[in-house]
Amino acid sequence: MNKAEMPRRPDEHGVPDPFPYMHPTLRANYGNWDWHERPRPGVLHHVAKGGDEIWTVRAGTQRQMDVGTIRKLCELADEFADGFMRFTTRSNAEFMVTSADKTGPLIEKLNEAGFPVGGTGNSLSMISHTQGWLHCDIPGTDASGVVKSLMDELHHEFTHEEMPNRVRMTTSCCQINCGGQGDIAINVQYVKPPKINHDLVANVCERPAVVARCPVAAIRPAMVNGKPSLEVDEKKCICCGACYPPCPPMQINGPDSTKIAIWVGGKHSNARSKPTFHKLVAANLPNNPPRWPEVADIVKRILYAYKEDGRPWERLGEWIDRIGWPRFFEMTDLAFTKHQIDDWRGARSSLNASTHLHF
Amino acid sequence: MNKAEMPRRPDEHGVPDPFPYMHPTLRANYGNWDWHERPRPGVLHHVAKGGDEIWTVRAGTQRQMDVGTIRKLCELADEFADGFMRFTTRSNAEFMVTSADKTGPLIEKLNEAGFPVGGTGNSLSMISHTQGWLHCDIPGTDASGVVKSLMDELHHEFTHEEMPNRVRMTTSCCQINCGGQGDIAINVQYVKPPKINHDLVANVCERPAVVARCPVAAIRPAMVNGKPSLEVDEKKCICCGACYPPCPPMQINGPDSTKIAIWVGGKHSNARSKPTFHKLVAANLPNNPPRWPEVADIVKRILYAYKEDGRPWERLGEWIDRIGWPRFFEMTDLAFTKHQIDDWRGARSSLNASTHLHF
Amino acid sequence: MTKKTHPTPLLDELKSGPWPSFVDGLQRLADDGDKPSAIMMKDLMGQLEHSYETRTGYWKGGTVSVFGYGGGVIPRFSEVAEKFPESSEFHTLRVQPPAGMHYSTKLLRDMCDIWEEHGSGLIALHGQSGDIMFQGCTTEKVQPAFDDLNKIGLDMGGAGPALRTSMSCVGHARCEQSCYDEVRAHRQIINGLLDEMHRPALPYKFKFKFSGCPNDCVNAIHRADMAVIGTWRDDMQVDQEKVQEHVAKVGRKQMIDTVVAMCPTRALSLNDDDTLDVDNRSCVRCMHCINVMPKALSPGKDRGVTILMGGKRSLKIGDQMGTVIHPFLKLETDEDYETLVEFAEECIDFFAENALEHERIGETIDRIGLANFLEAMDVPVDPNMVNHPRTSSYVRTDDWDIEAAKWFEHKKAKAAAK
Amino acid sequence: MTKKTHPTPLLDELKSGPWPSFVDGLQRLADDGDKPSAIMMKDLMGQLEHSYETRTGYWKGGTVSVFGYGGGVIPRFSEVAEKFPESSEFHTLRVQPPAGMHYSTKLLRDMCDIWEEHGSGLIALHGQSGDIMFQGCTTEKVQPAFDDLNKIGLDMGGAGPALRTSMSCVGHARCEQSCYDEVRAHRQIINGLLDEMHRPALPYKFKFKFSGCPNDCVNAIHRADMAVIGTWRDDMQVDQEKVQEHVAKVGRKQMIDTVVAMCPTRALSLNDDDTLDVDNRSCVRCMHCINVMPKALSPGKDRGVTILMGGKRSLKIGDQMGTVIHPFLKLETDEDYETLVEFAEECIDFFAENALEHERIGETIDRIGLANFLEAMDVPVDPNMVNHPRTSSYVRTDDWDIEAAKWFEHKKAKAAAK
Ligand code: SRM
Ligand code: SRM
Ligand code: SRM
Ligand code: SRM
Ligand code: SF4
Ligand code: SF4
Ligand code: SF4
Ligand code: SF4
Ligand code: SF4
Ligand code: SF4
Ligand code: SF4
Ligand code: SF4
Numbered sequence A, B: 001m002n003k004a005e006m007p008r009r010p011d012e013h014g015v016p017d018p019f020p021y022m023h024p025t026l027r028a029n030y031g032n033w034d035w036h037e038r039p040r041p042g043v044l045h046h047v048a049k050g051g052d053e054i055w056t057v058r059a060g061t062q063r064q065m066d067v068g069t070i071r072k073l074c075e076l077a078d079e080f081a082d083g084f085m086r087f088t089t090r091s092n093a094e095f096m097v098t099s100a101d102k103t104g105p106l107i108e109k110l111n112e113a114g115f116p117v118g119g120t121g122n123s124l125s126m127i128s129h130t131q132g133w134l135h136c137d138i139p140g141t142d143a144s145g146v147v148k149s150l151m152d153e154l155h156h157e158f159t160h161e162e163m164p165n166r167v168r169m170t171t172s173c174c175q176i177n178c179g180g181q182g183d184i185a186i187n188v189q190y191v192k193p194p195k196i197n198h199d200l201v202a203n204v205c206e207r208p209a210v211v212a213r214c215p216v217a218a219i220r221p222a223m224v225n226g227k228p229s230l231e232v233d234e235k236k237c238i239c240c241g242a243c244y245p246p247c248p249p250m251q252i253n254g255p256d257s258t259k260i261a262i263w264v265g266g267k268h269s270n271a272r273s274k275p276t277f278h279k280l281v282a283a284n285l286p287n288n289p290p291r292w293p294e295v296a297d298i299v300k301r302i303l304y305a306y307k308e309d310g311r312p313w314e315r316l317g318e319w320i321d322r323i324g325w326p327r328f329f330e331m332t333d334l335a336f337t338k339h340q341i342d343d344w345r346g347a348r349s350s351l352n353a354s355t356h357l358h359f
Numbered sequence C, D: 001m002t003k004k005t006h007p008t009p010l011l012d013e014l015k016s017g018p019w020p021s022f023v024d025g026l027q028r029l030a031d032d033g034d035k036p037s038a039i040m041m042k043d044l045m046g047q048l049e050h051s052y053e054t055r056t057g058y059w060k061g062g063t064v065s066v067f068g069y070g071g072g073v074i075p076r077f078s079e080v081a082e083k084f085p086e087s088s089e090f091h092t093l094r095v096q097p098p099a100g101m102h103y104s105t106k107l108l109r110d111m112c113d114i115w116e117e118h119g120s121g122l123i124a125l126h127g128q129s130g131d132i133m134f135q136g137c138t139t140e141k142v143q144p145a146f147d148d149l150n151k152i153g154l155d156m157g158g159a160g161p162a163l164r165t166s167m168s169c170v171g172h173a174r175c176e177q178s179c180y181d182e183v184r185a186h187r188q189i190i191n192g193l194l195d196e197m198h199r200p201a202l203p204y205k206f207k208f209k210f211s212g213c214p215n216d217c218v219n220a221i222h223r224a225d226m227a228v229i230g231t232w233r234d235d236m237q238v239d240q241e242k243v244q245e246h247v248a249k250v251g252r253k254q255m256i257d258t259v260v261a262m263c264p265t266r267a268l269s270l271n272d273d274d275t276l277d278v279d280n281r282s283c284v285r286c287m288h289c290i291n292v293m294p295k296a297l298s299p300g301k302d303r304g305v306t307i308l309m310g311g312k313r314s315l316k317i318g319d320q321m322g323t324v325i326h327p328f329l330k331l332e333t334d335e336d337y338e339t340l341v342e343f344a345e346e347c348i349d350f351f352a353e354n355a356l357e358h359e360r361i362g363e364t365i366d367r368i369g370l371a372n373f374l375e376a377m378d379v380p381v382d383p384n385m386v387n388h389p390r391t392s393s394y395v396r397t398d399d400w401d402i403e404a405a406k407w408f409e410h411k412k413a414k415a416a417a418k
Helices: A024-028 A067-080 A100-112 A144-153 A155-159 A198-204 A207-213 A293-309 A316-323 A325-332 B024-028 B067-080 B100-112 B144-153 B155-159 B198-204 B207-213 B293-309 B316-323 B325-332 C022-030 C036-054 C105-118 C139-151 C182-192 C194-198 C240-250 C252-258 C288-292 C334-354 C361-368 C370-377 C400-417 D009-015 D022-030 D036-054 D105-118 D139-151 D182-192 D194-198 D240-250 D252-258 D288-292 D334-354 D361-368 D370-377 D400-417
Strands: A033-040 A043-048 A053-059 A064-066 A084-087 A093-097 A169-172 A184-190 A219-224 A227-232 A258-264 A279-285 B033-040 B043-048 B053-059 B064-066 B084-087 B093-097 B169-172 B184-190 B219-224 B227-232 B258-264 B279-285 C092-096 C102-104 C122-125 C132-135 C208-211 C226-232 C268-270 C276-278 C303-309 C323-330 D092-096 D102-104 D122-125 D132-135 D208-211 D226-232 D268-270 D276-278 D303-309 D323-330
Touching: A033 A100, A043 A100, A053 A100, A064 A067, A064 C022, A067 A084, A067 A093, A067 A100, A067 C022, A067 C105, A067 C122, A084 C105, A093 A100, A144 A155, A144 A169, A144 A293, A144 C022, A184 A293, A198 A227, A207 A219, A207 A227, A258 A293, A258 A316, A279 A293, A279 A325, A279 D400, A293 A316, A293 A325, A316 A325, B043 B100, B053 B100, B064 B067, B064 D022, B067 B084, B067 B093, B067 B100, B067 D022, B067 D105, B067 D122, B084 D105, B093 B100, B144 B155, B144 B169, B144 B293, B144 D009, B144 D022, B184 B293, B198 B227, B207 B219, B207 B227, B258 B293, B258 B316, B279 B293, B279 B325, B279 C400, B293 B316, B293 B325, B316 B325, C022 C036, C022 C122, C092 C139, C102 C105, C105 C122, C105 C132, C105 C139, C182 C194, C182 C208, C182 C226, C182 C334, C226 C334, C240 C252, C252 C268, C252 D268, C268 D252, C303 C334, C303 C361, C323 C334, C323 C370, C334 C361, C334 C370, C361 C370, D009 D022, D009 D036, D022 D036, D022 D122, D092 D139, D102 D105, D105 D122, D105 D132, D105 D139, D182 D194, D182 D208, D182 D226, D182 D334, D226 D334, D240 D252, D252 D268, D303 D334, D303 D361, D323 D334, D323 D370, D334 D361, D334 D370, D361 D370
Parallel strands: A169 A184, B169 B184, C208 C226, D208 D226
Antiparallel strands: A033 A043, A043 A053, A053 A093, A064 C122, A084 A093, A084 C102, A184 A258, A219 A227, A258 A279, B033 B043, B043 B053, B053 B093, B064 D122, B084 B093, B084 D102, B184 B258, B219 B227, B258 B279, C092 C132, C122 C132, C226 C303, C268 C276, C303 C323, D092 D132, D122 D132, D226 D303, D268 D276, D303 D323
């Protein structure tokens, strides 16, 4: 637009009130639900104290959706769910329908339209993921692509409830780990110190801020061929990539540096055991688009070992705590190396100061 | 002796072979015991695979014994136990007798002679203790005296098996803690920085060694009225007393400094839970010989709360883990203060990163 | 002239397979005639294919915002613009969804129409922090796009050193475990602090997350600077007949192995008549038994929230979870919600004044020590804040009696309050 | 003249009460006529009373030893000798008891006679490290006292920066849980390293402790630089009939609450026929169920030891427990015991060469990192050494594949060995 105009002042709505957008039965029974069950994978049946009932059908999406996809979901919501729907914290679509009879036809239509139904209960839900090459300014890999290829292979585990307990996977496209912790986490792990373009540092980077960002104080200001720049003590550097966002000339990515690591046993819920961090079980895997087969192979080994051996309600990490890490590495044929002995602050509490042993 | 003589070269026996000193039935069944039971407090009944049986009668002693006391024990060992006996890791005397009938009379004689019989199973055993004023060069209090006064008050708990599980108490007469960890530990806790006699430091102390001994680097070399001495940064100093042994002029003891703290929940066994350190529950108690009544009062509160509320096999710390620390402080009427929030290395793992709460 | 499409053999491999393909979506947008969005997406796909080939990202940041606000836009400028000029600007607008992520199809369709007109037509539902992410917009179009979104009742989310967009679980709306009104807490806190979100001036990001119960369906403990999690203080509610029905259904062994033996604090025991013996004093409100038997068991009636602070990912000091700051805040009356909001505001003030640059509140607490933070916030120490009291004797305790007096005072006060 | 006794009103208060009184003992010694020991003990009681009055200790150290040895004597010189001249020297001899602390009355009587002749007549059975402590001796009498003790087969224990006296539980001699020959391991290791005990030349103290099973009756994990603890690798032994007897005796509920629900890894389940379902893969050898039912359950048959290193009290870095270095060393044949002894010797060598002055081995391991220590000792890494693998991403892993290869190599080797 070329005609000058005074821009509009925003209305500071803040977080929108959800009630106008909430399915009437949910609104009517807000805070008054009594119990729930799962008639089949992908379907939740909630009963309110007053007797009202609602059936929720959960379907997987690609999260990054084109308007066409969203409009398709709207069609189905209009046809079956009174014109309302919601999304879960894992980007699954949820349709609330007022009678059990509607679930079957809705599920059919969803499948026709290519939306898998599942992700409930003791199944594998959608992998929570991040931006990657599509949009981030510091990615080591893609996010949507990794998730798409994995969910293709694990489709059956989304549409069936055959796991000991829910499985929550995450991916992150750099070591910053926006995807967070997971039962299984697939994260970029850098293996080389940043390569510094000394010509640019002075102009692009706020040097003291960059120095302050390094967790191991490996960065020091230095003059390099006459220009003020930064130097990295490569003995100290643990290749975390934290210096890259504030200083793009400190390039952490590269085919020799950007590898993928797999972590297991992260848990958020407080059910039974307290929340836990995920633990490193494989590293240095190739960053191999478009389908990252080496990653998928290991993820499946872990997932199926858990599926076969876990007991009802045991989360993946709880299963391993019971059978022990030696057996985990045996069953998955993964390696335990010196790199898996933690040495970060507080690491001592991760050492086994007991004779509790698994043979 | 005044006549000069060439001293004798020692025979380096090392650890003596115990078999010549071992009760014949133990020797005969060495490595072949099958099971045991406790017919009554203070008595163990072990049965060997071959069918041999042995009854062990356990009696408390003062540990620091005069020859008269030891000879008295020998008499009883000769009369009832074939001339053999042993001592436990907690300074209790054990008499092994070959028939159940002998246990009664032996117990009678032991009681006559003033030796309480008990300390087995789910009882309170002898308090493991240290040297104190009797012999140590750095003590803040006495050891034998503290133990004698407490065992007098807790005598019933030694001679009866009425606790949820064994109770193992320890005392230490300075913060060095030779007595180690315990279900209940009674340790000196200093509350003031050392008072330095600057005239002596130069001659008596190896200054670099002393500086190196401080856990918080609070000591620095300094010239004090012309003499090379040491200085303590009293803001940093955590009053641990570690500088005192290598440098006696850094006096850590004193009525205003030598206080007593009580710790609970230390555990050595691997049964059920892994071994644990004891935790601070009371401090700044007066160092009050000859009977330390303020200490005894709190110890009894803790012990009887556990006795009343603990479940079979729960050790004291395990009991608290079940009922929660809030209830522990409530039941014992002790205080939880900011000082009980750990801040030493690795302390973060002691914070509650969950919603596991006790109300 | 029609903008030509770049060959995308690698991306095309992601069109096959049973899971919905984001590439199909991109393709649909790119193929949608000569719309500006189509033209932009053709080059976007070209650049993405180029990333797949070279295994390298090609975006750099910058500064773009809307009139009146400092944050909420994530600007992206292409480093390979000469090859892919039409997607040389590909900014994202972070927009806050209705609390609980509820939508009418009307709202969703309006969002689509607006984004098709001004942006790429690509919308992520939702970002990991809970934003609607309108992805792909030129600098020029950011303002009109936002204006239209703002007109239908939506508002910008957080980015940069600011209060961030928050998330609350479905909770009250459709969950029997919910122990407080998540929507209310979520909206009252965030909407009371909007200035901190829209005009970034904090030392660093600050995130709230709201879960209705300890199942923590929004991952608050790991991922929020302040986690607000529902719980209860009294005894759980037990319907013994339904317990017996459950035992009858699954059998005693299964009941013992999956419920009794899985209770973290041995608070459960199965009576010989198949009723459940619940020792509520020992129960730590982990939710497990309630989760297994939602018909028979439910949270108690004296409900409120636990506040934990300090969750974050690994930058600088390593991953941290939130730790307990308020074991229990009753959350029922208007006053209760006010108290919660005030505490949230005080924390933001403390953060603004005391955190170092690019320091999360968890790092601040770690640096100054929990005890000092509590003192500063005037929160009394509580044993529920720790797994256990200190094990290290390295502490100076000469003011013990004064500190102990505070404890007994606090106890009296609490007793009186009851 | 008869040495007069000092009034000891405070100590006298410790004569009353049901527990054996050390003061009675001191008194008996002090009252024993004009024996040198009596004269010494009169003043000793005077000084001790003085300590009780003033709440202060009055001993200082020094150097005293016997011919041929550097350590084992704890010298004590009085700072109030002018008041209490006869106890101005009150040294302690630390002497090693027979392994397991077994005695014939003959041996005990000989000890008493010798100590009555040369010392104070006060003997502590035993010190916290496991020594017989002959307490109270003049400098002059140390040598003759030791000579006589040495002649009856006893030898000096440890003190100072040296190998210390060790302790082993009663174990094989009278305990069905014992998984190895404690006496043999104890004596072979210590007696092979006597030079390190008798001629202190290590950076600091080094303690071994031997427990026959994970009940750890000698507190080895907390209190030993090297803990040697018995365990087993195969399945535990179960006598199902005796299990049923136990259940019949205590009832199902009690059985479930005290055994099944107390197993730390849910390895136990009670079958409907009251037999026990043991999942040995999940069992961590904690001993609990075996302790509760010693008739019905016992350790397995494939026995050996777990080695943990680094236990110590708080000096400098704070309290530490030992952590697993060898999850399992088979201990059956002569070769097995040889292997154990060799490892112990290698550790002492490593300690002598690499520890800083006044540094315990646990501090050294903490300083250089467990992984480096293992590499130095040529011990392969094992997941049993950790509670869990690393949770921090702050590690450089570009040699991962090389390290992984080592693991698979080691696995092959182990498989082959079987
Ligand atoms: C819809 C959703 C909340 C929302 O606001 O969107 C939700 C909904 C429910 N959760 Fe959740 N959880 C949701 C994310 C989570 C998360 C967070 C995440 O997935 O990133 C967690 C933490 C996971 C973790 O620990 O890492 C989570 C941990 C739980 C648990 C604890 C399970 C456990 O044993 O650890 C329960 C209890 C249960 O399963 O009965 C639970 C239970 C439930 C119940 C049964 C609550 C109820 O009574 O209605 C809901 C149906 C669960 C189901 O799928 O069968 N929900 N739940 C989220 C669905 C995500 C998805 O699409 O897959
Ligand atoms: C005699 C002694 C070993 C020795 O070589 O002297 C010994 C002997 C036995 N212990 Fe022990 N323990 C002995 C010190 C210990 C210690 C160390 C200590 O007391 O300082 C511990 C570690 C305590 C701790 O964890 O802090 C110890 C933890 C155990 C346990 C684990 C209990 C638990 O549940 O945590 C058992 C198992 C049991 O009680 O069945 C045990 C079991 C036993 C058994 C039943 C073993 C057996 O089958 O014969 C023995 C009789 C115990 C009893 O008193 O009923 N013994 N036992 C020690 C007696 C000390 C005393 O006089 O009181
Ligand atoms: C978009 C999003 C990933 C996604 O696709 O969902 C994302 C994307 C970025 N995150 Fe994130 N983070 C996103 C949720 C998270 C989360 C999860 C959460 O909020 O629950 C975390 C972990 C929790 C936490 O806050 O620690 C997270 C931890 C980080 C960190 C590490 C912070 C730390 O203290 O360790 C950074 C780096 C930083 O802040 O400097 C970061 C930085 C970034 C930046 C801004 C990269 C940068 O510094 O330039 C990414 C911009 C990508 C882009 O082009 O849009 N992001 N980031 C998520 C926000 C969408 C939304 O608003 O809904
Ligand atoms: C005698 C004894 C206490 C008792 O009455 O039983 C004792 C007494 C002393 N200990 Fe100890 N310790 C004794 C067992 C222990 C134990 C328990 C054990 O060995 O199982 C420990 C804890 C375990 C450990 O080794 O850490 C122990 C940890 C210490 C420490 C702290 C070491 C550390 O690294 O934290 C010191 C201080 C030092 O070594 O500098 C110490 C130092 C001392 C000194 C030498 C004080 C000094 O530095 O001058 C004490 C001499 C007192 C005296 O006059 O005899 N003592 N000391 C124990 C030795 C008797 C024996 O040989 O059987
Ligand atoms: S994980 Fe890294 S690359 Fe991926 S979105 Fe977050 S910051 Fe960007
Ligand atoms: S990569 Fe990480 S460790 Fe290496 S210099 Fe950069 S910030 Fe420091
Ligand atoms: S605890 Fe302290 S005072 Fe007591 S014996 Fe040990 S070192 Fe000496
Ligand atoms: S008492 Fe402890 S902290 Fe204080 S100066 Fe001495 S060694 Fe350092
Ligand atoms: S966190 Fe609790 S209340 Fe919220 S949705 Fe999950 S289970 Fe329901
Ligand atoms: S909620 Fe958790 S802690 Fe409480 S009784 Fe149930 S399982 Fe046990
Ligand atoms: S440690 Fe084990 S073997 Fe040794 S005495 Fe104790 S229970 Fe028996
Ligand atoms: S020994 Fe311990 S871990 Fe093993 S089954 Fe028995 S109780 Fe469980």
